[in-house]
Amino acid sequence: MNITIVGTGYVGLVTGACFAEMGNSVTCVDVDAAKIDRLNNGQIPIFEPGLKPIVASNSREGRLRFTTDLPAAMKEAKVYMIAVGTPPDEDGSADLKHVLAVARTIGQNLESYAVIVDKSTVPVGTADRVRGAIAVELEKRGVKIPFDVVSNPEFLKEGAAVEDFMRPDRIVVGADTPEAADIMRRLYADFTRNHDRIIVMGVRDAEMTKYAANAMLATKISFMNEIAALCDRLDVDAEKVRQGIGSDSRIGYSFIYPGCGYGGSCFPKDVTALVRMAEECDLDPLLLQAVHRRNERQKHVLFEKIVARFGADLSGLTFGVWGLAFKPGTDDLREAPSVVLLHELIGAGARILAYDPEAMEAARSQLPRAWFENGQLQLVLHQYAALEGIDALVLVTEWKPFRHPDFSAVKKMMKQPVIFDGRNQYEPAVMRENGFDYFGIGRRG
Numbered sequence: 001m002n003i004t005i006v007g008t009g010y011v012g013l014v015t016g017a018c019f020a021e022m023g024n025s026v027t028c029v030d031v032d033a034a035k036i037d038r039l040n041n042g043q044i045p046i047f048e049p050g051l052k053p054i055v056a057s058n059s060r061e062g063r064l065r066f067t068t069d070l071p072a073a074m075k076e077a078k079v080y081m082i083a084v085g086t087p088p089d090e091d092g093s094a095d096l097k098h099v100l101a102v103a104r105t106i107g108q109n110l111e112s113y114a115v116i117v118d119k120s121t122v123p124v125g126t127a128d129r130v131r132g133a134i135a136v137e138l139e140k141r142g143v144k145i146p147f148d149v150v151s152n153p154e155f156l157k158e159g160a161a162v163e164d165f166m167r168p169d170r171i172v173v174g175a176d177t178p179e180a181a182d183i184m185r186r187l188y189a190d191f192t193r194n195h196d197r198i199i200v201m202g203v204r205d206a207e208m209t210k211y212a213a214n215a216m217l218a219t220k221i222s223f224m225n226e227i228a229a230l231c232d233r234l235d236v237d238a239e240k241v242r243q244g245i246g247s248d249s250r251i252g253y254s255f256i257y258p259g260c261g262y263g264g265s266c267f268p269k270d271v272t273a274l275v276r277m278a279e280e281c282d283l284d285p286l287l288l289q290a291v292h293r294r295n296e297r298q299k300h301v302l303f304e305k306i307v308a309r310f311g312a313d314l315s316g317l318t319f320g321v322w323g324l325a326f327k328p329g330t331d332d333l334r335e336a337p338s339v340v341l342l343h344e345l346i347g348a349g350a351r352i353l354a355y356d357p358e359a360m361e362a363a364r365s366q367l368p369r370a371w372f373e374n375g376q377l378q379l380v381l382h383q384y385a386a387l388e389g390i391d392a393l394v395l396v397t398e399w400k401p402f403r404h405p406d407f408s409a410v411k412k413m414m415k416q417p418v419i420f421d422g423r424n425q426y427e428p429a430v431m432r433e434n435g436f437d438y439f440g441i442g443r444r445g
């Protein structure tokens with residue numbers, strides 16, 4: 001099938017590469033000419049395992065092309081996917097200007113029946129607006145061309161995006177006509193060969209499904225973070241509680257790990273957008289607001305523990321930070337708890353040595369320049385280099401290489417043997433045996 005994908009961000013690029021890998025002819029379009037140039041030269045703008053090789057091989061074989069010219073890319077496609085950004089507005093709702101601009105361009109250039117697919121996470125009712133925007137342009141042209149708008153939200157996780165796309169748990173298709181549903185079924189047939197994972201529903205149902213999935217996962221995490229805060233006060237081990245409740249299959253083990261807060265491009269933005277949607281319906285989204293507020297609080301939890309141990313004035317102290325990305329397997333710093341922590345530590349006068357296996361470049365370009373110029377933040381080339389003479393180590397992202405360090409070497413390098421573990425990677429008892437002053441999240445220190 002001929003597919004045109006507009007937007008070469010996370011979702012668009014992974015979707016394009018994976019459809020091409022399945023033998024489709026894919027054109028990826030983006031307004032950012034520099035990005036398209038880089039993609040045409042085989043450079044991938046994001047770190048995502050497995051993506052680079054399939055972009056390279058499919059580009060070489062001509063199944064995957066990159067261009068800035070949407071009208072020119074519209075000659076043969078049967079399916080148009082809109083995967084452009086929906087950044088949060090000032091009030092937290094998703095800004096649809098890019099989505100609607102793409103819809104208008106499609107309306108200005110459409111020549112025969114096509115399915116227009118919303119891939120971006122967009123509020124309920126967006127497909128109707130996309131349909132309206134296309135219809136207006138067709139009317140201006142005085143032509144009658146049939147088309148359908150489909151909602152096909154993406155559930156891929158950063159760091160496992162290619163794998164998630166190739167072997168999805170489910171494919172949600174919101175389609176209001178049998179014709180559109182049929183095209184989507186054919187498009188995804190190869191991804192669901194062994195048993196049908198396609199769930200067809202109404203367009204609005206699919207739009208809500210994406211938000212509900214992310215909000216449910218965010219709720220589980222915030223719930224567990226609140227229980228962990230209570231565990232800290234009541235001398236209870238949250239890790240035991242996690243095991244105890246996770247064993248109930250109705251609850252399950254996943255997404256109940258307490259930590260220093262969830263980040264990334266989805267959970268914070270989607271929970272806030274859902275709150276806005278509810279408020280616009282004159283509802284009081286009490287639970288969703290609390291999920292968001294608990295997470296905002298949670299991003300301060302490490303700093304609070306540090307202040308409780310060292311006092312509010314951290315001048316003269318050096319902290320090692322392990323992990324900057326919002327989670328392992330990515331170089332993404334969006335909404336990362338590490339950024340909040342760095343602001344707080346540096347604000348309190350501390351000096352930082354930080355290391356992340358993938359996010360160093362992102363950190364260098366996105367964090368305040370003054371921190372580097374004033375020597376408040378130094379990015380080091382190895383995890384052990386972040387330990388040299390430090391007063392405490394703070395683990396923020398649970399990258400695998402941080403899991404089993406040589407604790408005696410770690411202790412020797414540090415000035416004081418103090419560890420704040422934002423992802424509960426270490427056993428308090430083991431840390432005590434190794435002579436560390438240890439602080440986890442909801443763990444007995």
Ligand code: UDX
Binds near residue numbers: 257
């Ligand atoms: C998420 C959804 O999982 C995915 O389906 C959706 O399409 C996009 O949003 P992603 O943002 O890539 O994916 O990351 P995910 O692996 O879900 O983790 C989100 C955040 O939650 C991370 O900051 C992670 O550290 C945190 N988290 C996760 C916890 O704090 N505790 C947990 O138990 C699980």
